[in-house]
């Protein structure tokens with residue numbers, strides 16, 4: 001469902017060229033949960049950003065459900081992101097003055113009425129409540145981020161990422177700011193959401209504890225794929 005074909009991403013700084021992604025090919029099935037690992041600078045964030053259409057491909061392609069990302073223009077990419085992708089960040093990226101519920105509901109703001117209908121949402125508040133329930137935060141709707149623990153804040157950000165019913169969830173170091181107990185709980189939640197809703201989850205991590213519990217791990221080194229391990 002995600003087909004990565006001879007993918008290359010280079011960055012130019014002055015006279016120097018960095019091959020951040022150096023000829024990677026791999027397939028990820030619908031509903032699979034995959035960890036991307038590797039040392040700092042190995043290309044994890046770049047790969048996630050390319051799959052997330054947040055950065056431009058230098059050569060090669062990523063085909064998602066038969067859509068070629070390399071041939072999309074900016075407008076098509078924006079539309080594609082809105083209706084297919086969910087993002088989770090290391091630092092949660094919640095709005096401090098809004099409640100948990102309002103933070104989740106914010107995910108609907110870029111969607112038109114027609115787009116909401118397309119994804120089967122008629123009541124955004126109810127959908128946001130259900131997403132919070134799905135991440136184990138029923139009863140916490142009115143709390144602001146500052147009144148929640150790190151693990152709970154990451155759950156709110158996961159609710160915000162899943163509320164538009166994405167086909168793919170992309171998470172850059174989602175457990176980097178959490179202790180090992182909360183990291184494992186967040187991973188278990190991502191795994192549950194992936195299996196129950198057939199969401200493809202792709203996340204990066206360099207935490208060895210986290211990597212003990214993964215189903216498949218892709219290891220990068222200097223932009224190259226050096227290992228693709230099913231556990």
Ligand SMILES: Nc1ncnc2c1ncn2[C@@H]1O[C@H](COP(=O)(O)OP(=O)(O)OP(=O)(O)O)[C@@H](O)[C@H]1O
Pocket residue numbers: 011012013018019020038039040041042043044045046047206
């Ligand atoms: N915007 C940019 N301009 C120039 N070089 C970049 C840019 N973004 C990334 N790079 C380079 O591309 C390579 C891969 O970086 P990337 O951030 O993808 O690695 P990473 O594995 O996510 O690292 P970390 O674990 O530290 O977040 C690095 O050499 C980095 O310096």
